[in-house]
Amino acid sequence: xxxxxxxxxxxxxxxxxxxxxxxxxxxxxxxxxxxxxxxxxxxxxxxxxxxxxxxxxxxxxxxxxxxxxxxxxxxxxxxxxxxxxxxxxxxxxxxxxxxxxxxxxxxxxxxxxxxxxxxxxxxxxxxxxxxxxxxxxxxxxxxxxxxxxxxxxxxxxxxxxxxxxxxxxxxxxxxxxxxxxxxxxxxxxxxxxxxxxxxxxxxxxxxxxxxxxxxxxxxxxxxxxxxxxxxxxxxxxxxxxxxxxxxxxxxxxxxxxxxxxxxxxxxxxxxxxxxxxxxxxxxxxxxxxxxxxxxxxxxxxxxxxxxxxxxxxxxxxxxx
Amino acid sequence: xxxxxxxxxxxxxxxxxxxxxxxxxxxxxxxxxxxxxxxxxxxxxxxxxxxxxxxxxxxxxxxxxxxxxxxxxxxxxxxxxxxxxxxxxxxxxxxxxxxxxxxxxxxxxxxxxxxxxxxxxxxxxxxxxxxxxxxxxxxxxxxxxxxxxxxxxxxxxxxxxxxxxxxxxxxxxxxxxxxxxxxxxxxxxxxxxxxxxxxxxxxxxxxxxxxxxxxxxxxxxxxxxxxxxxxxxxxxxxxxxxxxxxxxxxxxxxxxxxxxxxxxxxxxxxxxxxxxxxxxxxxxxxxxxxxxxxxxxxxxxxxxxxxxxxxxxxxxxxxx
Numbered sequence: 001x002x003x004x005x006x007x008x009x010x011x012x013x014x015x016x017x018x019x020x021x022x023x024x025x026x027x028x029x030x031x032x033x034x035x036x037x038x039x040x041x042x043x044x045x046x047x048x049x050x051x052x053x054x055x056x057x058x059x060x061x062x063x064x065x066x067x068x069x070x071x072x073x074x075x076x077x078x079x080x081x082x083x084x085x086x087x088x089x090x091x092x093x094x095x096x097x098x099x100x101x102x103x104x105x106x107x108x109x110x111x112x113x114x115x116x117x118x119x120x121x122x123x124x125x126x127x128x129x130x131x132x133x134x135x136x137x138x139x140x141x142x143x144x145x146x147x148x149x150x151x152x153x154x155x156x157x158x159x160x161x162x163x164x165x166x167x168x169x170x171x172x173x174x175x176x177x178x179x180x181x182x183x184x185x186x187x188x189x190x191x192x193x194x195x196x197x198x199x200x201x202x203x204x205x206x207x208x209x210x211x212x213x214x215x216x217x218x219x220x221x222x223x224x225x226x227x228x229x230x231x232x233x234x235x236x237x238x239x240x241x242x243x244x245x246x247x248x249x250x251x252x253x254x255x256x257x258x259x260x261x262x263x264x265x266x267x268x269x270x271x272x273x274x275x276x277x278x279x280x281x282x283x284x285x286x287x288x289x290x291x292x293x294x295x296x297x298x299x300x301x302x303x304x305x306x307x308x309x310x311x312x313x314x315x316x317x318x319x320x
Numbered sequence: 321x322x323x324x325x326x327x328x329x330x331x332x333x334x335x336x337x338x339x340x341x342x343x344x345x346x347x348x349x350x351x352x353x354x355x356x357x358x359x360x361x362x363x364x365x366x367x368x369x370x371x372x373x374x375x376x377x378x379x380x381x382x383x384x385x386x387x388x389x390x391x392x393x394x395x396x397x398x399x400x401x402x403x404x405x406x407x408x409x410x411x412x413x414x415x416x417x418x419x420x421x422x423x424x425x426x427x428x429x430x431x432x433x434x435x436x437x438x439x440x441x442x443x444x445x446x447x448x449x450x451x452x453x454x455x456x457x458x459x460x461x462x463x464x465x466x467x468x469x470x471x472x473x474x475x476x477x478x479x480x481x482x483x484x485x486x487x488x489x490x491x492x493x494x495x496x497x498x499x500x501x502x503x504x505x506x507x508x509x510x511x512x513x514x515x516x517x518x519x520x521x522x523x524x525x526x527x528x529x530x531x532x533x534x535x536x537x538x539x540x541x542x543x544x545x546x547x548x549x550x551x552x553x554x555x556x557x558x559x560x561x562x563x564x565x566x567x568x569x570x571x572x573x574x575x576x577x578x579x580x581x582x583x584x585x586x587x588x589x590x591x592x593x594x595x596x597x598x599x600x601x602x603x604x605x606x607x608x609x610x611x612x613x614x615x616x617x618x619x620x621x622x623x624x625x626x627x628x629x630x631x632x633x634x635x636x637x638x639x640x
Contacts, residue, residue, distance in 0.1 A: 087558065095558035095582065097534070149583065214417070229576075238407065238415035247577045254574040256549075257567045259588035262415065263469065266586040268579035 002320070003112035004301040006043050007050045011302050016052075019108060021116040027063035028074065028117060030298075032131040033110045035308045035316040036139065037164070037224070039103070041249065043305060047104065054111030054318075055103040058125065058134045066119055075137040077121040077274055078102040094271045111301060113320045123274045129281045132295075133288045135317060137277050139166055143173040144280065145272030146220060146243055152179055158218040159183075161232050163190040165291060165315055166246060167222035172286055174220075175199050184211065184231075187312055193290045211235055214262075220245055226252050238262040243269050291315050322640070323432035324621040326363050327370045331622050336372075339428060341436040346389055348379035348396070348437060350618075352451040353430045355628045355636040356459065357484070357544070359423070361569065363625060367424065374431030374638075375423040378445065378454045386439050395457040397441040397594055398422040414591045431621060433640045443594045449601045452615075453608045455637060457597045459486055463493040464600065465592030466563055472499055472538060479503075479535070481552050482542035483510040485611060485635055486566060490540055492606050495519050504531065504551075507632055513610045531555055534582075540565055546572050558582040563589050611635050 003016045021027045034056035042049040055078040061069045080100045081093030088096050102117065103109020125134050143166065152158070156179075160171045163185025171183040175197045184202045185191050191201035204211065211231050217240045221232040224246035236242050242264055259266065280286060293314040296304040301318055308316045323336045341347045354376035362369040375398040381389045400420045401413030408416050422437065423429020445454050463486065472478070476499075480491045483505025491503040495517045504522045505511050511521035524531065531551050537560045541552040544566035556562050562584055579586065600606060613634040616624040621638055628636045 092559060097558075145583075149585075238417075239412060244576060244580055247580050252574040252576055254572040256564060256572055256588075259586070260564055260567050260590050262588065263590055264588045265469075266579070266588075268576075268582065268584045268586075270580050270583055 001113035003052045019116045025116045028059035029062045030320045031058045032135045033057040033318045034135045052108040053103045054109035056138045057110035058131045073125045074122040076117040141272035141277035143170040144276040156217045159216040160220045162222035241265045243267045321433035339436045345436045347383035349382045350640045351378045352455045353377040353638045354455045372428040373423045374429035376458045377430035378451045393445045394442040396437040461592035461597035463490040464596040476537045478538040480540045487542035561585045563587045
């Protein structure tokens with residue numbers, strides 16, 4: 001089968017053997033996959049990754065010990081947990097210390113014609129959700145994770161920083177949850193995408209970099225930059241909660257005084273549950289079509305990865 | 321009156337006019353004061369401080385618009401809040417943006433024969449609490465603040481890092497709250513102080529620096545060092561809560577990946593309410609006597625500040 005392969009910072013599309021599912025795992029045939037910023041980071045050496053990347057996907061089950069799954073269109077949880085440790089027993093398999101992670105940690109990813117996942121990781125998709133929306137399930141789940149972690153007081157306004165793909169999804173998820181969202185970004189066109197959901201957008205330009213100080217009880221930083229984090233720390237109210245949603249690859253030099261003096265709570269947030277994400281997709285209220293930059297063939301993955309690294313680019317999809 | 325004066329990194333004891341209380345403020349005559357690490361930081365230039373430092377004190381009310389206060393022995397909240405802003409209205413005067421702070425921000429401190437504070441800041445002391453214990457009210461309140469901010473699940477074990485004055489108080493407050501506390505420190509003698517409260521102590525030496533990894537659902541960092549914070553980040557479990565209790569004066573270079581991947585919550589924590597602290601002092605269960613290093617005269621403050629900066633030194637007290 002055709003598969004994208006990352007090795008020592010290089011990306012290729014190669015012919016490899018079709019994977020053989022273990023007992024309890026299903027064999028899936030890819031329908032559509034999405035390139036995430038994490039994939040780009042993997043190419044740049046994050047996790048010293050080598051192998052097949054890809055963790056955002058929609059696929060058909062072609063082989064499974066459970067006959068009811070065969071032929072079904074699915075998405076899948078990316079964490080392959082042991083099911084026995086104290087985290088797994090609390091339903092926190094995404095923190096299982098023994099986990100592998102689809103396309104990230106020791107489990108071949110979704111940028112291939114076929115992939116495998118444990119059957120328990122799979123979620124059936126209702127026919128009302130098209131592939132082009134379902135492929136966003138994983139990042140929508142990551143956005144929904146904020147609602148699992150933070151108890152927002154009603155009517156408390158939230159600032160979301162960053163109009164990248166994740167920032168746009170977070171703003172939408174929080175707004176659809178009934179919260180008043182302010183989205184700060186550098187790209188007028190991207191900010192425009194989410195306006196129909198009643199999100200107040202704020203264009204931050206070099207000419208107008210001014211941001212409100214100590215204004216918001218909740219700030220979500222989805223910029224992935226040290227500058228963005230510093231802005232978030234300035235915008236947060238005393239006793240406020242700052243959710244860090246994207247890792248900052250540059251080292252962050254951090255002044256602890258404001259955090260302590262203003263008693264800020266900083267919440268690291270990563271993967272989420274697929275259930276709430278699929279439920280939200282089913283409502284049809286998320287604005288996803290304008291978030292798709294381009295759909296490429298798997299064989300064109302190297303080019304697509306190049307394009308995914310250009311500034312301001314939205315979601316790149318790969319189809320087999 | 322005699323007062324300690326810090327100016328441009330120098331400390332002197334000087335004769336200054338007795339302060340005149342504003343309307344609504346009481347005039348207090350010092351009984352006993354304590355030197356806090358923050359005072360040492362002020363001498364080193366923190367907040368570009370100049371003036372009379374000191375915020376840990378016990379005093380007698382000698383002048384007040386409220387005759388019932390006169391002659392009473394009191395401690396006092398160190399934040400002078402406006403009483404009108406949205407923080408004050410929520411009972412969070414310690415986050416009032418208009419506040420001054422006794423001996424720290426634009427209000428002369430307690431290292432003087434007399435000081436003033438708003439009457440509403442004062443708390444009467446029951447006679448059962450001796451001055452030598454009451455002088456710890458402010459740092460005990462700071463330790464109690466953790467219980468205001470974090471909802472500990474019962475039986476979840478806590479690691480407190482740092483056997484300095486604040487670390488010892490935090491360990492005691494949490495243990496007296498019924499929580500299983502593990503105190504990690506570098507000084508066997510200091511660790512010994514809190515053992516009678518059932519606190520499990522762990523001596524961390526150069527020869528034996530090994531600390532458990534991903535072990536604790538709650539970690540309180542009271543080390544005030546970048547190394548201590550790094551240890552705290554390693555010791556915390558995924559989805560755990562790390563309370564930062566002392567500012568780190570050196571810049572902290574911070575890898576955001578573990579915070580986000582493990583979904584750690586970082587809680588900055590500062591001043592607390594005096595009510596719970598006095599209640600705890602009244603029980604007589606806190607072990608405070610061995611935490612007193614030396615009681616000096618106000619006139620010997622420069623020497624006492626010198627001694628307070630020596631490694632391993634416990635609480636230095638000043639009496640008029």
